[in-house]
Amino acid sequence: EVQLVESGGGLVQPGGSLRLSCATSGFIFSSHWMSWVRQAPGKGLEWVANIKQDGSEKYYGDSVTGRFIVSRDNAKKSVYLQMNSLRADDTAVYYCARDVGSSGIDHWGLGALVTVSS
Amino acid sequence: SYELTQPPSMSVSPGQTARITCSGDALPKEYAYWYQQKAGQAPVVVIYKDSERPSGIPERFSGSSSGTTVTLTISGVQAEDEADYYCQSVDISGHSWVFGGGTKLTVL
Numbered sequence: 001e002v003q004l005v006e007s008g009g010g011l012v013q014p015g016g017s018l019r020l021s022c023a024t025s026g027f028i029f030s031s032h033w034m035s036w037v038r039q040a041p042g043k044g045l046e047w048v049a050n051i052k053q054d055g056s057e058k059y060y061g062d063s064v065t066g067r068f069i070v071s072r073d074n075a076k077k078s079v080y081l082q083m084n085s086l087r088a089d090d091t092a093v094y095y096c097a098r099d100v101g102s103s104g105i106d107h108w109g110l111g112a113l114v115t116v117s118s
Numbered sequence: 119s120y121e122l123t124q125p126p127s128m129s130v131s132p133g134q135t136a137r138i139t140c141s142g143d144a145l146p147k148e149y150a151y152w153y154q155q156k157a158g159q160a161p162v163v164v165i166y167k168d169s170e171r172p173s174g175i176p177e178r179f180s181g182s183s184s185g186t187t188v189t190l191t192i193s194g195v196q197a198e199d200e201a202d203y204y205c206q207s208v209d210i211s212g213h214s215w216v217f218g219g220g221t222k223l224t225v226l
Binding site: 035037044045046047050059061062095100102103104105106107108109110111 | 119148149150151153155160161162163166167172202204206207208212213214215216217218219220
């Protein structure tokens with residue numbers, strides 16, 4: 001069974017940093033692109049970033065480019081999201097997801113809540 | 119920036135057919151995905167690559183594509199299908215993902 005478990009969420013002050021982790025199991029992690037998607041309270045889904053199997057390609061949504069960094073460790077079967085210069089509008093549930101090729105998602109984690117507030 | 123357009127809401131009675139559309143200029147060239155999100159839960163894929171249905175998804179869910187519009191069809195809607203539905207695809211560069219704004223399906 002494919003499992004994706006996010007951790008590292010919490011409360012952070014504006015301008016601060018936070019690192020999310022996503023531990024995976026149940027599939028060959030090194031064979032899949034991985035993504036991060038977020039959802040602000042009461043709002044729709046927003047793509048944040050994705051990363052190729054070997055980490056050689058990374059792409060970001062416009063609202064996080066230059067502030068967030070996606071990375072992965074295939075030995076640990078984990079993907080990470082380093083979030084810097086956080087703003088109030090970054091407050092959201094952040095989902096880790098497994099990609100189908102590099103064009104969509106076939107499995108989602110349960111999400112981790114990030115709250116940016118003073 | 120690239121956008122996908124969905125109707126914000128739709129209401130159907132049990133047993134009827136719901137058709138949710140999603141429009142975008144790159145859809146003739148890029149696959150579309152559909153996700154169902156029930157209140158308080160993580161999304162679940164119900165259609166991938168325009169028309170493929172994952173295992174475990176009921177046969178009443180189907181997807182189709184025509185030009186710049188893709189459609190999620192739910193035949194014989196059931197009360198449990200009440201949820202938000204999001205389409206998702208990729209822009210013409212092939213790298214930047216985008217989600218539609220979501221359609222709230224209400225089963226009367």
